[in-house]
Amino acid sequence: MLKVLVIDNDVESREIMRQHLLRLGVEVLIVDTGELAIEEMQKSAFDAVFAPLCLYGLGGRGIARWVKANGMDATRVFIVTSWKGELELDLLRFDGIRGVIRKPFVFSEIRNAVMENPG
DSSP states (O other): OOEEEEEOSOHHHHHHHHHHHHHTTOEEEEESSHHHHHHHHHHSOOSEEEEESSOSSSOHHHHHHHHHHTTOTTOEEEEEEOOOSOOOHHHHHHHTEEEEEESSOOHHHHHHHHHSSOO
8 A cells, every 4th residue: 555645734735635645545644744744754654745845844845855865765755836836847856856736636636646656
């Protein structure tokens, strides 16, 4: 079974993401800070991580850099954002980010991210 970590301090976003992921039959763990996410990743391996681009403290780019620096190559990190502007995908990829999931959530985008080359 795939294991997915969702980081978000917005209760509504977390719940919507959790519901979509449960439809896929994956194990879901939810935390509300980047620091708690790192604690969980130190204890257990995750196939995918969804983290907000902007989050107080350690945001999505910081999480991705941490995953990359710790050699967790099998963990795919995705940025979640409601920002409608352009993102520099090359810079995000350099940080270790696999893709961007935009709000409002679309189930097929989440499904495609999670099921892409599952570990």
